[in-house]
Amino acid sequence: MPDILSRSRLQLGRLAVLPLVLAVAACGDGTGPNSGRAVDSLTALPRQLSAVERQGIDAGNAFALNLLRRVAAPANEPTKNVLLSPLSVSMALGLTMNGAAGTTLSEMQQVLGWGTRTRSEINNAYRDLQTLLPSLDPTVTVSLANGIWTRRGSVLDTGFVREAREFFRAPVEVSPSPQAMFDAVNAWGDRETKGMVPRVLTQAPPDNLLMILANAVYFSGTWRDRFDPARTRANTPFTLASGATVPVPMMMRADGFTAGGASIGGSTVMAAELPYGNGAYSMLLLMPQSGSVDALVQQLDTARLGSVVRSLQSIGGAEIGVPRFTLSSSRDLSADLIALGMPQAFSDGAEFPRLIVNETEKIGFVQHAVTLEVNERGTRAAAVTAVGVIRVSLPPSFIFDKPFVFAIRERLSGTILFIGVIRDPRA
Template sequence: MTKRKRPDPTDRVRYAARRLRSSVSGALLLLAPAGCGEPFTGPSGGVDEITQLPRALSAAEIELIAANNRFAFGLLAQANRPGANLFLSPLSASMALGMTMNGAAGETWNQMRDALGFGSLTEEEINASYESLLELLSGLDPAIETAVGNSVWTRQGFPVHADFLDAVREAFDAEVAELDFAHPSASERINEWVEAATRGRIEDMVPAAIPNAVVMYLINAIYFKGSWTLRFDPSDTRSQLFHLDDGSTLTVPLMTIATDLPYQENSRFQAVDLPYGGRAFSMTVLLPKQGVSVDALAASLDAGEWEDIAAGFRETDLQLFLPRFRMAYERTLNDDLAALGMVDAFDHRADFTRLSPVGGLWISEVKQKSWVDVNEEGTEAAAATVVSIVERSGHVVRADRPFLFFIRERLSGTILFAGKLSSPPGD
């Protein structure tokens, strides 16, 4: 494999920004279909239309994309809460954890691979596929700004295996730096990196005072900005009612456009695909039919049906009403990932022996922040995911078997109560 020259961190896309393909999805629109036609191959509004990739995907790359989509719907199912907004970047989480996998071993590595949907892919195939796929998609649509950055930040003096650092530099083009985590400048520099990589949209990714137990941060950042191929006219935007699932209403600015767009529908939803630039990127919006809640629709989707949806659009004359909206979102993904089978990494069972010769390392937190702005001109979106690696200090007490307990007055030494828990009662 030919090693690429890493970007200069002082250039315009500070700290390894790279173009890649991305997708954004939503579920807020009203559709009035007027007909159904042939597969969508229309003009691209003055921008050169992109109809194919510059080369064929390898089998491993195809599996990597499928894995990311499986992970996306698994994460959606776990993170969704009735009545609450949601905006995640599965790719950002996957890449941050993909870097971390290079330091995992044994059952920890197996669980991470399964949770991320990688199936039978080897680590070499995963790393190589990320590297070549991102290279392939670099600058795919010159009308769209898409960038990804990866970085690894270690506590000053903490030993890290050279093989791990070589892997994240090579496959993920990661910026690697060693900082004095006890100094306020450390968090400032890390947060500045995230802000630069997301064009200022994601701030304060790590706390101002880095916890003493943290020895490493692995961070992915993704940025997307694209103009609609067919833009909405701002003069047509009107304040109208938006109907919530609980029967209440809100007044929101509804954009509208009447044109030919890729469309499909079935008994559960209407779907429209809104292209950006030269149509290599799009926003796919699914509107539940009357009587179907958005939460029920989200719970029913999987990667297999998504493939059918992506292949099922037909050019259709329709009028589209879509809210103009801006949303900031933040979520800790620990419970979601554990529900997907990644459990050992978060406790004393974690095996990160390939990351460092220091034992007792585990993931304390996988946190993601995201931001999106959808308006008449197009869409701007950003996300960052941080994986916090901590060092377990002292001994571990895990009271998961029968034990004795005492309540005492410490100064006199008097025991007030004594007990034994052999079998905990249920909640």
């Protein structure tokens, strides 16, 4: 959009934070007005992505936008900030999906975007992505971890355990009780996220909890071109959706980013992308110039996002302003995932034959906790997703295996003919 690209001051006041921080893409060409600054030293991935990996990344981005659309809908979060790590959710559900079969498996595959890919193809793609992402930029820390906690006495399917270890590097830990499982997962998540997510599980554990499958993602990146704290404006007006303004610390700098824009659903959207380190990772920012951010979220899909990304280019002498902020979020995603198309995994008809031997299980919760810090130096972000597997409620049983009273009666009049107590049926 020429009118956007000609702006010398990009005021990203009404910032819409999207869960796309971990985009595997280089940005900028390291020429022009930024030639005196740091440049992108990584301009291509170290290897070509396989067709399955490409599908997985594309599907993961579609899942990210679908999940954002659901969680950020005004009916769900009318005024709150929204923060998600779709990568963490996909990894945790991908691990859980290894134990699924039938309709449960197909629904999970469709929602996560894997379609009809085989279990082997999906597992290999998850494994390779876990290897690729941390290796792209030595100045950026990206770590992914998976784990499984099971209740003492449960016997896990050997094939599931083998694949969890081989493809997800997920060790299995045995806990004596549901509360011990919660405590162990919280301690693990705190450790894997460098203290950014100290407790993913804050509610009381269900008594019928059998297993927890969890993923943790940690990201720490320094801006390729840092913001100078001396230039941060302490009380810059930030316009809320209501039209009211509030003062925020606005980080300011010139150059060192790409910018562009597009028309989405009749609204003009301004965009900017700020790279970290060697350019492999970046933060993409989108802000509607007209209309609301809620409308933008509901209309944003992978095709429209792609048109915005393709519009990005370096603009000499341009200035950018981004609020300094810290954001945390915690949410059970069960209702959201059911709405997106995987209801059976949460129902009594769930099919997880490859998890625990001689048990009938379903997903009881998908607890997701995320923290993000954006400042002049760069960004830290962390997420933990915990999938709780519980015992399916079986049809009620009425077993008279303790002393009982009995009565023989005429049912319509209520007349009791015989009555007694059985304390020992052998007598």
